[in-house]
Amino acid sequence: MEFLLLLVLVGVVFLLLLLLAKRQHTYWARNGVTQLNPELFYGDLRDMLSGQVPIGSAFVNFYNTFKQKNLRFGGIYWAFTPMFVPVDVQLIKAILVKDFAYFQDRGTYHHENDVLSQNLFRIGGEPWRTLRQKLSPTFTSSRMRMMFETMQQKIQQLEPILDRCIQEGRINVTDVSACLTTDVIGSCAFGIECNALQDPDCQLRQQGRRISIPMPLKQWVENTIPRKLLGYTGFKAFPGQEGFFRKLVLDTMAYREKNSVYRKDFMHLLLQLRNKGVLTDDGNFSREQSHKGILTDDEIIAQCFIFFTAGFDTSSSTMAFAMRELALQPDLQARVREEVLQVFSKYGGNITYEGTKELLLTGRVIAETLRKYPVLPNIPRICTKDYKIPDSNVVLRKGTQIQLPVWGLHMDPDYYPDPHKFDPERFSEAAKATRPEFAYFPFGEGPRICIGARFAQLEAKLGLAALLRRGKFSVLPHAPTTLTFKPSMVLLHATEDIQLKVEQA
Numbered sequence: 230m231e232f233l234l235l236l237v238l239v240g241v242v243f244l245l246l247l248l249l250a251k252r253q254h255t256y257w258a259r260n261g262v263t264q265l266n267p268e269l270f271y272g273d274l275r276d277m278l279s280g281q282v283p284i285g286s287a288f289v290n291f292y293n294t295f296k297q298k299n300l301r302f303g304g305i306y307w308a309f310t311p312m313f314v315p316v317d318v319q320l321i322k323a324i325l326v327k328d329f330a331y332f333q334d335r336g337t338y339h340h341e342n343d344v345l346s347q348n349l350f351r352i353g354g355e356p357w358r359t360l361r362q363k364l365s366p367t368f369t370s371s372r373m374r375m376m377f378e379t380m381q382q383k384i385q386q387l388e389p390i391l392d393r394c395i396q397e398g399r400i401n402v403t404d405v406s407a408c409l410t411t412d413v414i415g416s417c418a419f420g421i422e423c424n425a426l427q428d429p430d431c432q433l434r435q436q437g438r439r440i441s442i443p444m445p446l447k448q449w450v451e452n453t454i455p456r457k458l459l460g461y462t463g464f465k466a467f468p469g470q471e472g473f474f475r476k477l478v479l480d481t482m483a484y485r486e487k488n489s490v491y492r493k494d495f496m497h498l499l500l501q502l503r504n505k506g507v508l509t510d511d512g513n514f515s516r517e518q519s520h521k522g523i524l525t526d527d528e529i530i531a532q533c534f535i536f537f538t539a540g541f542d543t544s545s546s547t548m549a550f551a552m553r554e555l556a557l558q559p560d561l562q563a564r565v566r567e568e569v570l571q572v573f574s575k576y577g578g579n580i581t582y583e584g585t586k587e588l589l590l591t592g593r594v595i596a597e598t599l600r601k602y603p604v605l606p607n608i609p610r611i612c613t614k615d616y617k618i619p620d621s622n623v624v625l626r627k628g629t630q631i632q633l634p635v636w637g638l639h640m641d642p643d644y645y646p647d648p649h650k651f652d653p654e655r656f657s658e659a660a661k662a663t664r665p666e667f668a669y670f671p672f673g674e675g676p677r678i679c680i681g682a683r684f685a686q687l688e689a690k691l692g693l694a695a696l697l698r699r700g701k702f703s704v705l706p707h708a709p710t711t712l713t714f715k716p717s718m719v720l721l722h723a724t725e726d727i728q729l730k731v732e733q734a
């Protein structure tokens with residue numbers, strides 16, 4: 230009898246939960262937003278959550294579905310979490326810029342007990358605003374000019390590696406680019422010579438590989454369990470990483486202070502902010518009584534970590550995608566090489582900071598690469614106070630999650646005819662003028678735009694120039710004709726490493 234009662238009770242609870250789940254999947258319909266056909270547990274993301282398609286592709290499909298219905302926006306469910314997907318470029322502009330005050334956070338997990346999660350990408354509200362104000366001066370064009378020398382020294386180390394690849398007749402551009410960007414960001418953010426190009430198994434490269442591992446379950450947990458609760462369970466946004474980065478940053482800072490080492494890199498600027506509270510264009514970072522430091526050790530650790538994480542993978546994938554497209558179009562490749570050689574010869578065989586501005590076609594190749602392969606294919610936001618969508622009766626409630634479908638817009642034939650064609654001329658001044666604003670935003674837009682965008686573009690230009698100056702690249706026989714992407718990754722990653730044939734140019 231008791232057992233029967235228990236069974237009935239379990240059945241009733243199960244039924245109630247089922248009804249609740251069903252009701253949750255009507256959230257958008259009840260709020261006047263068109264929705265799709267969510268399934269129990271998965272919502273609209275069965276293929277993504279079961280590891281079959283990348284997040285980016287799922288949102289390209291949502292964008293296309295809503296656009297085909299002539300909608301300005303739509304609603305989907307990430308398991309049980311409602312997510313808003315804007316389609317209209319004016320609405321996207323409002324979210325990113327005009328009405329930024331309602332959407333200044335990403336809603337990504339961060340907690341005071343989890344040092345690495347306290348980084349600029351993840352935190353929100355006033356702490357984000359204050360931190361961004363402190364860090365922005367470290368990314369201005371004059372600081373990029375200062376760092377240029379450090380970046381260039383690393384990129385020059387590509388030469389012997391390229392020579393070896395030329396001898397072997399093939400190059401793994403995914404791997405070489407990842408080692409190169411690890412060396413650049415390792416040197417610029419941490420001031421260390423990790424030499425991943427010579428030793429692809431060096432510690433920082435290994436750490437980079439661990440960060441790139443897909444984590445669908447972790448993401449689901451972060452998206453579903455309330456942040457405050459999760460923080461007290463000891464959950465870590467980047468498990469097993471803190472010890473390594475803490476030691477790296479604290480050791481480097483201590484060494485520099487003890488030996489008065491001046492290097493032209495982020496670490497120097499962060500040390501100035503910690504010790505003096507202001508940036509000066511010199512080697513001075515000693516503690517001054519008159520100024521108060523404005524960054525703590527933990528804040529520096531978290532920011533160095535995000536510069537590394539956000540900096541190495543994004544730039545290396547962009548370079549690898551660009552090289553593949555150039556290998557597929559030998560005429561375009563020859564034109565880019567000609568531009569590179571001209572600039573090298575104009576500046577005495579060594580590109581200067583000014584010289585990089587003359588690499589116009591190379592810049593367009595990078596822009597077109599980021600259109601076709603935006604490494605962050607969706608940009609997350611969260612609504613921080615109730616927001617009435619202009620020219621509609623829909624109100625987005627505080628706490629609503631939003632995904633801006635960058636890749637969907639970038640592949641929209643209304644903005645980019647024949648969107649699968651790789652054509653850098655889409656980024657000539659004349660062509661750009663024909664498109665609406667916000668049909669292109671690989672680095673995001675508005676006050677939360679990627680802080681490292683200048684750094685990334687400079688690095689990609691120098692990297693491509695170094696490869697194309699000496700090497701001539703083409704596709705290997707039997708290479709796959711289309712690229713596929715790793716499922717369950719937030720960043721766009723090719724499933725297979727990109728390998729090319731290379732000979733002396």
Ligand code: HEM
Pocket residue numbers: 349350351361535536537539540541543544547599603604605608609670671672673674675676677678679680681682684685
């Ligand atoms: C091709 C390379 C890169 C791409 C495509 C890229 C893309 C992005 C995107 C789309 C965002 C979100 C913007 C938004 O929400 O509006 C972002 C944020 C960010 N990126 Fe990048 N990024 C790249 C390289 C870098 C590099 C090299 C660094 C650091 C050295 C960096 C550091 C950051 C940081 C710290 C944020 C958070 C900014 C904030 O919330 O205030 N990124 N990036």
